[in-house]
Each structure stands twice: as C-alpha cells, then as structure tokens.
Amino acid sequence: MGSKETPDLKIILEFGAGAELLFGNIKKRQLSLNGAQKWTIAELLKWMHANILTERAELFIQGDTVRPGILVLINDTDWELLGELEYELQPNDNVLFISTLHGG
Template sequence: MTAGDAKVTVHVELAGGTELLLAPPHQKKHTFQLPRTNQHGRQTDVADLIQHIRKNLVVEREELFVDGNTVRPGILVLINNGDWELEGEGDYVLQDGDEIVFISTLHGG
C-alpha cells in the first residue's frame, strides 16, 4: 500500500433521531474507511467525515444534520466518548479506531 492509498477506519453511530435521516432500515452503526488525507492535502478530520455522511448516508432533509461544513445546532458530537468541543470540533484529525457519535438533542413536543 502506498501513502496515497492509506486509509483511516472510524466507527460512527447516529442516535437520538439522526439515524432517521438515513435510508431504511435506519442503521445506527457504520464503519468507514476514509483516505488519510482529504482533497486539499490535509489530514482527514471530523469535518470531512460529516461531509462524507451527508453525501453518502443522509437521504432526506440533510439540513436537519448539517449546517454548512458542520453539524447543525442541537446535534451533540462525541469523539471517543468525549465532547468534540474538547477535541477541536471539526478540526479533530481522525485516527484509526476512533468512535464518533452523533446524537440529536432536539425532539418534538
């Protein structure tokens, strides 16, 4: 494998309703292998993962998941069970085996 072929494997879980934006059967857990570097030559980060999910998993109402290049307000993001704000949010560089969880905190009433 050459450096250009290098991948990073991450485990993603969508919960709290975010999984309902995906095609049935609304699978909650996914494993992705992403390039270690993005199209801009930088290491792949959580912002790249968010765009990958938007483009490849979200089938309806993507505005309920993304807001520009990040998640919309009301979606809690955990990186390895810690708040992503402590890890630099979308700038966190993905590492092999990372667990990223997206949880909607918005619920109808």
C-alpha cells in the same frame, strides 16, 4: 523507490436518539476512508453529506457544521474539548452523533 500504499483510515460512526433516521435508519457504520488524505471532522461531515445522509439534510447540517441540537462525541469525549471541526480523525475512532431535536 517502492511506493507503499497508505492503509485506509478505519473509523466507526454511530447515531442515536433519532439521528439514525437521517442516515437510512442505520445506527452503526464501520467506515474505511482514504488513508492518503488527512481526515478532520469537517471533511468527514462533507463526506457524510455526499454519501450517506439520506433524509432532510437541514436537520443535520447547518453551513459547514452540524446544526445546534446535534451532540458529537469522539471516543466518548465532547468534540468541543477536542477542537470540533479541526479534530483530525485517528484509526479506530468512534464518532457518535446524538440528536437532541424532538418535535412537539
């Protein structure tokens, strides 16, 4: 029985309205995630926290989710309509994080 390699899951992450400042000031990233596992938004957030979050995690993560004030859009749709943390990422998904947190 030949084993077939599982292709990577390729997605795009985007950050706007200041959220990019927490991720090395990079507004857009193309990711290739391990395709052998199921990737939900919850798993993606853990990966982001461990691998690319460079500044003040408390401004992005609260518990197991994004903190209030961070809007999440998946393919231009509010993640609340897609199941939030339970949404299973699909090839070529575009995940956009927008900060509505502004100092004053």
